[in-house]
């Protein structure tokens with residue numbers, strides 16, 4: 001089994017509905033995102049997937065989050081844009097984009113600050129928000 005990781009960042013605003021918690025106030029983060037894909041078969045060039053192709057897909061998904069107010073996105077209308085839910089969102093979007101490749105999402109890590117990170121590890125079926 002091989003696992004590849006690409007890392008990126010985005011800046012966005014959110015509010016978390018948590019009773020009497022400071023995170024209910026509008027605020028923002030510079031999130032760091034690590035996307036890992038895994039698979040056991042390589043192509044003729046010895047690649048699971050070209051890093052460049054993987055980075056292009058990740059950039060497409062992250063462009064949809066960057067400089068947004070995340071609560072206004074359709075996907076988060078029924079759930080807080082927590083780091084956990086953001087990780088699921090990124091994994092769901094990428095799963096569709098990678099369907100025709102050898103690479104499957106193995107984990108998505110979303111860092112909200114230097115010290116706080118949520119990791120989503122999809123099961124075989126994936127998991128809806």
Ligand SMILES: Nc1nc2c(c(=O)[nH]1)N=C([C@H](O)[C@H](O)COP(=O)(O)OP(=O)(O)OP(=O)(O)O)CN2
Pocket residue numbers: 016023027081082083084112113116118
């Ligand atoms: N499991 C999660 N817990 C929290 C999340 C989250 O996404 N998943 N998010 C938040 C808020 O986004 C909040 O902005 C961050 O809260 P917190 O770490 O408590 O606050 P600070 O960054 O200011 O850190 P301090 O340690 O308080 O300085 C909350 N929880």
Ligand SMILES: [Zn+2]
Pocket residue numbers: 014023027028029
């Ligand atoms: Zn926050």
